[in-house]
Amino acid sequence: MKITYFFRHPKVGHSIHRVFRTILQELNNSLEIETHDVPNIGSMPIDIIRNNLYTYKKRDQKAIHHVTGHIHDVLLSLIGVKTVLTVHDLVFLDNVKNPFKRFYKWLFWLYLPIKLADKVVCISNQTKNNILKKIDTKKLSVIHNAVDPIFKHTPHDFNEDKPVILHIGTGWNKNLELTIQALNNVSCHLRIIGKISELQTQLLINNHIDFSNESNLTDEQIKQEYINCDIVNFPSKYEGFGMPVIEGQQTGRIVVTSKIEPIIEIANDAVAFVIPNDVNSLRNTYLKIIKNPIFRNNIIEKGLTNAKRFSVETIALKYINLYQDLDKE
Known part of the structure; x- marks a missing residue:
């Protein structure tokens, strides 16, 4: 055929x-x-x-x-x-x-x-x-x-002192601005993938965020970003699917993402859900993940199981x- x-x-x-x-x-x-x-x-x-x-x-x-x-x-x-x-x-x-x-x-x-x-x-x-x-x-x-088979479960010791939060995408729907506000005074490193605007850069500076930024990465480089991070951040306002959710789960990282469709369908309750327009929802979720290893590890195990569907x-x-x-x- x-x-x-x-x-x-x-x-x-x-x-x-x-x-x-x-x-x-x-x-x-x-x-x-x-x-x-x-x-x-x-x-x-x-x-x-x-x-x-x-x-x-x-x-x-x-x-x-x-x-x-x-x-x-x-x-x-x-x-x-x-x-x-x-x-x-x-x-x-x-x-x-x-x-x-x-x-x-x-x-x-x-x-x-x-x-x-x-x-x-x-x-x-x-x-x-x-x-x-x-x-x-x-x-x-x-x-x-x-999910691309290059993404594999890679065990990782979570950095509770200063976790690396990987944020995928900088477009209108990726909610980078609210993420920045939610991370004000939270000890972390925000790793942003995608071209950031002058307004986003200024917001990062105003909120005293320790951050780094890359764009136009290869698939292998993207895979390494997942491996290097502690938290995958994907609190989108709109998605057609939400592949970073599955890629993060497959790598064995806890994923923060929005309680909206189709992400609810894709994530299968194996993520840390947030309300995408509520800065306190994001902030409290980040803090819970950092401070609560039992919650964190439970979500990671569920994510590894869910990723098999894809x-x-x-x-x-x-x-x-x-x-x-x-x-x-």
Whole structure:
């Protein structure tokens, strides 16, 4: 069985490539795999046309075609062949205020792609439920993202005097600003991964935070950041999945994260939950983790168990079953 995967242009972002690369390495043992990156970065009409022309040229009547996310509109060029679409989240629609742009994205990124796809994979139940609120369809199934096997349980002596708190991401939804405020006068080192703004830098200085910052790290460097830290900090305001939660659990670190969906679904009560807009919730949780080793170790053990649900072998098998079902139709 041959599966042809279509990815967005790498310059848009590597997160989808990274998620599927992990799965494809496992699937390559049992399937014939071909991958393509579309040539255009944007989502304007000219980009849709060029990306669809490219996709049409790469279609294969004998293959199953899997659009891996973001470039949902290329389903327009795959009419007549077997197709799978992965939808990661609906942030592309939910954050649009302009009614014309919203309709445009609803039509070309959601409604038509879902109507045209043979099967639609959602990476969380929240994404599935959000789609069902907008479109009535029976094509949806949930297959979670797989954790990269490079993340392995690495025992570590927790630094109670000055723990390293690893914060992943600096965008609007990653809640770095509230984290900084919550850590005022807490003895720790805040390790921030991602480009920080001038305002964030000033906030760090004003709150007397001992911090360091890196960006554009390789996967191996990211793995080492998890190993070096004592706490993984991920108190997001919005997420489509929340891979750092699983990566932290797999490494054997306690994870602080938000009690919101889909993180509740992904974390499986094996984290230290916080209320993402409550600075006292964050602060009290950090202090509890630092001062209470029984609480800390209990959460870490639960996390190691939970991470097994996202092993590449488990997730790859779910995709194989999906492809086999479609191949029979």
